[in-house]
Amino acid sequence: MTGCVFNIQKFSIHDGPGIRTTVFLKGCPLRCLWCHNPEGLEPSPEIEFEPSKCIGCGACVSACPAGCQTMDKAGRGFDRSRCDRCGKCADVCLTGSLKRVGRRMTVGEVMAKVLDDRLFYETSGGGMTLSGGEAFFQPDFALALLESAKEEGLHTALETSGFCSRAVMMKAVPLTDLFLFDYKATGEELHKRLTCVLQAPILDNLRALSDAGARIVLRCPIIPGANDTEEHFTAVAALMETLSGIEAADLEAYHPLGTGKAPKIGKTQAFRSAAPAKERMEQIRAFIQSQTKKPVRIS
Ligand code: SF4
Ligand code: SF4
DSSP: OEEEEEEEEEEESSSSSSSEEEEEEOOOSOOOTTOSOGGGSSSSOEEEEOGGGOOOOOHHHHHOTTOOEEEETTEEEEOGGGOOOOOHHHHHOSSSSEEEEOEEEEHHHHHHHHHTTHHHHHHHTOEEEEESSOGGGSHHHHHHHHHHHHHTTOEEEEEEOSOSOHHHHHHHGGGOSEEEEEOOOSSHHHHHHHHSSOSHHHHHHHHHHHHTTOOEEEEEEEOTTTTOOHHHHHHHHHHHHHOTTEEEEEEEEOOTHHHHHGGGGTOOOOOOOOOOOHHHHHHHHHHHHTTOSSOEEEO
């Protein structure tokens, strides 16, 4: 079995306990306005182009069978409309100006990279985390990775938007030691406007996970001008109090990383906001904490 993977990040310390390897699977059904991994949205491989790294050697122009890469008096050009993402241009670009984003890997290939760091997991209480995109956009591959990690005795964590099939989510319960479950906005209309999907199925999955005895940490992005309201923060606290499976909430401050990444893959991200100040994050944390006994943290 193969899946499309766009990053395997070693020494992750923010994606679950201990030192971890985070495997980013490509593809996501959501379109959050502020997405900080726009290269993870499409399920298939893409080509990243960073003109500032181009030295004008012309290797990509010769390598591209479709004539998409050009170099003339007007400068370097990349016509994405005819590109079939074969990756031949990226393979010959020595400066990294052109790069493949995402490649198909087998479960065994991914696990070989993950198991390289077994010693670090054993000494730190870490393990493997699946992320994305939305890991369950490739459900069979995600489940196979979790199963393989459990067979190897690794701690497993899964970052998810919760927007996936209930059956798949339930299959993951015995294979996943910790769910890092996004909670992005409160209210159907706002949730749809900010993420392009409905909230109801996500909340239903969250309740089902909790009922099934899963361990859950809520992950709450704080996006000034989008979801930083008392109503939303009160709803976070209420969920924590209502669902026994939720152990804690991690608040994640918005950062504009996606704005810079999107043009490299030929996209734009129109959403603009400022990163919330430390004092504001602490104010929000204290507000939620005043309504729940479970830990509310800034991550
Ligand atoms: S191969 Fe890379 S460095 Fe050379 S012209 Fe193409 S993009 Fe520029
Ligand atoms: S990915 Fe293939 S088709 Fe697209 S620009 Fe590169 S070489 Fe040409």
